[in-house]
Amino acid sequence: MSLVDEFQYGLDAPICLTWELTYACNLACVHCLSSSGRRDPRELSTAECRALIDELERMQVFYVNIGGGEPTVRPDFWDLVDYATEHHVGVKFSTNGVKITPGIARRLAASDYVDVQISLDGATEEVNDAVRGRGSYRTALRAMEHLAAAGFAGFKVSVVVTRHNVGQLDAFKAIADRYGAQLRLTRLRPSGRGAKVWDELHPTAAQQRLLYEWLLAHGEQVLTGDSFFHLAGYGESLPGLNLCGAGRVVCLIDPVGDVYACPFAIHASFLAGNVRGDGGFAKVWRESTLFAELRARRAAGPAPPARPTTPAAAAAWRRSSSPACRWTALTRSAYGGMARGRWPRSLPAARRDRRRTTPTAPAPCR
Numbered sequence: 001m002s003l004v005d006e007f008q009y010g011l012d013a014p015i016c017l018t019w020e021l022t023y024a025c026n027l028a029c030v031h032c033l034s035s036s037g038r039r040d041p042r043e044l045s046t047a048e049c050r051a052l053i054d055e056l057e058r059m060q061v062f063y064v065n066i067g068g069g070e071p072t073v074r075p076d077f078w079d080l081v082d083y084a085t086e087h088h089v090g091v092k093f094s095t096n097g098v099k100i101t102p103g104i105a106r107r108l109a110a111s112d113y114v115d116v117q118i119s120l121d122g123a124t125e126e127v128n129d130a131v132r133g134r135g136s137y138r139t140a141l142r143a144m145e146h147l148a149a150a151g152f153a154g155f156k157v158s159v160v161v162t163r164h165n166v167g168q169l170d171a172f173k174a175i176a177d178r179y180g181a182q183l184r185l186t187r188l189r190p191s192g193r194g195a196k197v198w199d200e201l202h203p204t205a206a207q208q209r210l211l212y213e214w215l216l217a218h219g220e221q222v223l224t225g226d227s228f229f230h231l232a233g234y235g236e237s238l239p240g241l242n243l244c245g246a247g248r249v250v251c252l253i254d255p256v257g258d259v260y261a262c263p264f265a266i267h268a269s270f271l272a273g274n275v276r277g278d279g280g281f282a283k284v285w286r287e288s289t290l291f292a293e294l295r296a297r298r299a300a301g302p303a304p305p306a307r308p309t310t311p312a313a314a315a316a317w318r319r320s321s322s323p324a325c326r327w328t329a330l331t332r333s334a335y336g337g338m339a340r341g342r343w344p345r346s347l348p349a350a351r352r353d354r355r356r357t358t359p360t361a362p363a364p365c366r
Contacts, residue, residue, distance in 0.1 A: 011249055013059040014285065018067060018252040018263040021049070021077070025070040026098050027133045029121075031160060031201060033264065035192040036069040043255035046076045048276070052253070053084050055280050063090030063113075069255070072099035078107070085113040094119060094158060096136060097143025105143075105150035117156040117184065118143050123171035127164050131201075141175075148179040156184045156223065161211060162201040169214050173222070184223040185215075189264050209234060247272070247294035251285065259284045261294060 024039035025032075044052065056064065064084065071077055072095050084091050092115040100108075100116075108114055120140045122128025128137040147155050157176040159165065165172075169185075176183040190198040203211065212231040215224065244262075252263040257275040260266055272291050273284035285291065 012286065013056075013061050014251050015062070015249045016065065016245065017056070017061055017063075018065045018250075020067050020069065020252065020254045021071040021080075022074050022255050023069040024073050025068055025096075026073060027070065027096055027136055029132045029193070030197050031121075031131060031162070031188055031192075031194040033189060033192045033194055034069065034266065039069075040255050044257050044275075046080070048257070049076070049080050050083055052257075052275055052281060053080070053087055053089055055275075055282060056084075056089050057087040059282055059285075061089060063092055066091060066093040068094075070096055070098060078104070081114060085111055088113075090114070092117065095143070096132070097140045100143035100146050102146050102149065105146035105152060109147070109150040109152035115155065116147065116152065117158045118147075118181075119158050119160075120172070120175070121160050121162065122165050123168035123175060127168065130164070131162065144175075144179040144181065148181075153180050155179075155181050157181045158184045158186065160188050161185055161203060162188055163203050163207060164201065166203050166207045166211055169211070169218075173218065182223060183221070185211075185228075186224070187228060191264050191266065246270070247291040251291075253281065259288075261290060 020034060022039055022043055023034060023036045025036040028037050071093055074080075077099075081091050081093070090113045094117040097118050100118075108116055118140050119132070120128060120137070121131045122137065125137040128140070129135065144155075144157070157172065157179075159172050172185075173183050175181075188194060188198070188201055188203075190202075194201075208231060211228070212234045215222065215228065215231070246261040246265070250262065251272070252260045252266070253275060254260065254266065259272045259275060259281065261270040261272060270290070272288035275281040275284065277283070279287070
């Protein structure tokens with residue numbers, strides 16, 4: 001069985017696990033996926049978070065991608081990061097930079113098992129703050145300055161490409177280079193508050209073409225997260241696999257412990273269970289009815305449609321593709337940028353090198 005086949009059927013633990021630790025946030029970004037702002041009083045306690053980390057260690061989950069909300073506003077956030085890394089669960093977290101002080105930056109730089117992603121949606125204060133809120137541009141740049149001064153090389157500058165910033169790609173790259181960071185571009189998604197501003201912020205067709213050509217020229221130095229697979233209709237120079245990983249290699253845990261098949265589809269239809277239930281997260285991942293159905297559909301479904309080869313076919317393909325699902329879980333750019341490339345010496349070599357590719361049963365077996 002090939003690696004792609006194993007990804008089709010699902011793995012015994014997720015490769016990309018997103019954990020929205022809290023919905024509390026000091027900002028109210030107009031395109032926020034989760035409509036964050038206020039803390040949910042039912043969110044997992046410190047003890048429950050530690051127990052979940054213990055479970056992830058037993059499952060040999062390599063890392064978690066922590067978001068929110070603004071995860072650093074949780075009083076126990078830094079302790080949870082330390083607890084996770086001490087238990088061989090790497091942490092990559094996204095932040096607007098509000099809590100990245102010089103001391104915190106030095107603490108992060110000293111860890112081989114933590115990666116940081118600073119969100120920035122405008123290469124100028126005017127463009128950024130119109131989306132993320134007044135003062136957010138300076139806050140993000142100040143956090144980058146602290147990380148660079150602490151010697152944290154290779155942290156990420158994460159940009160959601162919108163109609164208003166797509167012309168600033170060179171400037172974004174210059175900002176990342178200035179601080180020894182790596183630029184990461186991702187797509188606007190019609191989820192949360194993003195659904196309300198989709199028509200206003202979604203790049204035009206001409207801007208999508210501009211983005212495609214820019215990525216052709218700079219793609220080797222830029223991470224794209226979800227690979228912008230939908231841009232492949234313009235040509236064959238942006239490789240990717242049209243394979244949705246929902247429920248097979250990807251999932252999300254929200255602040256109250258609900259487990260969803262896709263981080264970008266927080267809807268009852270994609271709810272698989274809750275980590276507070278009997279058997280915890282492992283049971284949800286391995287035994288939930290929803291995830292079993294998603295694996296079965298992928299295993300039994302038809303092959304993905306061929307990439308269009310004519311302009312007319314490409315235009316029709318782009319029109320028929322859902323903007324909510326134009327993404328891929330299997331790309332070099334997606335997984336190549338998820339870790340800093342350094343593993344702690346205490347992690348056994350066999351585990352460092354092991355690819356968790358034990359497939360679940362394909363019948364009827366995210």
